[in-house]
Amino acid sequence: MKRIGVIGNFSGRNAGDAAILGGLLEDVTDLFPNVVFDVPTINPGFVARTYRDYRVNPVGLLPWNLSIKIFGLPIVRSVLRSDLVLLTDAILFDLNLFNPLFNYLSTMALVLPLARRAGIPIILYNVSLGPVKSTAGAWCLKRVLDVSSAIIVRDAESLELMDRLGFPRDRAQMGADCALNVRPSPRHTALAMLKEGGVPEDGPLMTINVNSYLNVFLGGGARTVDVSDFASCIARTVDRLVDDLGLRMSFVVTQPMDLKLTREVMARIRRRDRVGMVSNVRHSYRDLAAVFAAAELHLGMRTHSLILPTAVGTPAIGIIATPKNRGFMRSIDQDDLMIEFPDLTTDHLVEVVEKAWKDRAVLRERLAPIAAREKGKARRSARSLTPHLADGRPR
Numbered sequence: 001m002k003r004i005g006v007i008g009n010f011s012g013r014n015a016g017d018a019a020i021l022g023g024l025l026e027d028v029t030d031l032f033p034n035v036v037f038d039v040p041t042i043n044p045g046f047v048a049r050t051y052r053d054y055r056v057n058p059v060g061l062l063p064w065n066l067s068i069k070i071f072g073l074p075i076v077r078s079v080l081r082s083d084l085v086l087l088t089d090a091i092l093f094d095l096n097l098f099n100p101l102f103n104y105l106s107t108m109a110l111v112l113p114l115a116r117r118a119g120i121p122i123i124l125y126n127v128s129l130g131p132v133k134s135t136a137g138a139w140c141l142k143r144v145l146d147v148s149s150a151i152i153v154r155d156a157e158s159l160e161l162m163d164r165l166g167f168p169r170d171r172a173q174m175g176a177d178c179a180l181n182v183r184p185s186p187r188h189t190a191l192a193m194l195k196e197g198g199v200p201e202d203g204p205l206m207t208i209n210v211n212s213y214l215n216v217f218l219g220g221g222a223r224t225v226d227v228s229d230f231a232s233c234i235a236r237t238v239d240r241l242v243d244d245l246g247l248r249m250s251f252v253v254t255q256p257m258d259l260k261l262t263r264e265v266m267a268r269i270r271r272r273d274r275v276g277m278v279s280n281v282r283h284s285y286r287d288l289a290a291v292f293a294a295a296e297l298h299l300g301m302r303t304h305s306l307i308l309p310t311a312v313g314t315p316a317i318g319i320i321a322t323p324k325n326r327g328f329m330r331s332i333d334q335d336d337l338m339i340e341f342p343d344l345t346t347d348h349l350v351e352v353v354e355k356a357w358k359d360r361a362v363l364r365e366r367l368a369p370i371a372a373r374e375k376g377k378a379r380r381s382a383r384s385l386t387p388h389l390a391d392g393r394p395r
Contacts, residue, residue, distance in 0.1 A: 002389050005038045005082035008089035012046030015254040015280040015288050016179060016304020020089050022285065023178030025054045027382040032389050038078045042069055071100035071107045079115045084388045088178060090128035090324055092144060094137025109140035116147040121388050123150045126175040126381050129158035131323050138165055152381050155327030176377035179304055180311045184289035193283060193291055194250055198276030203248045207295040209305035210234060211321055212261045235268035237349040242271040245357055252288055253279035254305050297360050299353060303328055310371050315363035317356055319344065332370050
């Protein structure tokens with residue numbers, strides 16, 4: 001039985017990361033049923049519970065395992081005992097480069113060359129590269145790219161970053177985010193969640209997501225965003241949309257660190273009788289996908305709050321607070337549904353959302369073949385593993 005090491009940020013706190021791992025396990029196991037997965041994680045219990053339908057071995061990254069999150073003995077052992085290493089997600093950026101509590105890139109630049117020297121193939125599997133802005137970060141990323149047997153990226157921005165680093169673009173192929181192949185929970189789960197979250201049962205549903213990383217990826221002279229001003233802007237937008245369109249709205253929190261900001265926004269909303277909230281604190285990524293499937297339109301800031309609606313056929317408007325958002329929206333040909341962060345005003349938000357709401361049936365119809373195309377690209381990435389899993393008895 002072949003052993004695959006899967007490296008990503010799988011703590012269970014981020015529903016998007018959880019969906020990535022779920023999609024990867026589904027796609028790879030469908031082709032190669034006789035493999036076992038090593039998954040390094042700071043939350044072994046979450047991985048064991050959530051993915052119990054697969055042959056998954058959680059690898060603890062806790063201090064008593066001699067690890068500071070990703071940096072330590074467990075990741076070295078896991079990589080060196082694997083027959084194949086898959087690095088996925090969007091963990092190859094240089095923000096806080098030498099802080100292993102936040103950053104994976106510097107550790108990968110140390111560990112993955114060890115695997116390569118041991119003859120273990122490394123595949124960057126449906127990844128998003130960057131952002132990388134420092135000389136040290138560029139060196140680390142090039143080192144990871146150099147030792148990779150295959151590079152499968154999920155957005156054009158990753159190819160453009162390779163160009164800027166002087167790394168041959170023809171070494172890469174295009175894939176798509178593994179989370180696109182999420183299997184949502186049944187509709188009755190979503191309805192129960194919405195009711196519990198204080199969302200009224202009458203009227204068409206729209207979902208919304210905000211991201212507490214308001215200033216993290218802004219640079220190059222971009223204005224600093226005041227949290228209070230941002231919360232007021234979103235609250236005014238929600239009130240106007242409820243009044244103008246007769247909506248019921250649900251905030252969807254995909255990362256618990258966004259709860260504080262979400263509550264600040266909700267505290268400023270006048271029409272609280274039409275607005276509620278669901279989160280991944282108590283519900284799985286599949287449950288959140290079911291909520292998105294029940295909505296007619298989504299407005300989101302976190303990248304996977306855009307990917308999960310797309311996966312279930314719901315049109316999404318992306319607030320471009322991070323480069324990953326722009327990359328994903330471009331990958332699904334939805335450039336006209338992007339709102340750049342410097343353009344974030346209540347009037348502009350309302351204008352874009354109301355136009356999309358009016359055209360939502362057309363947008364849904366337009367999205368369907370694009371989503372199907374991207375799902376297929378994500379699944380086909382698993383076929384690239386065939387040369388490395390010859391004994392895994394592919395179907």
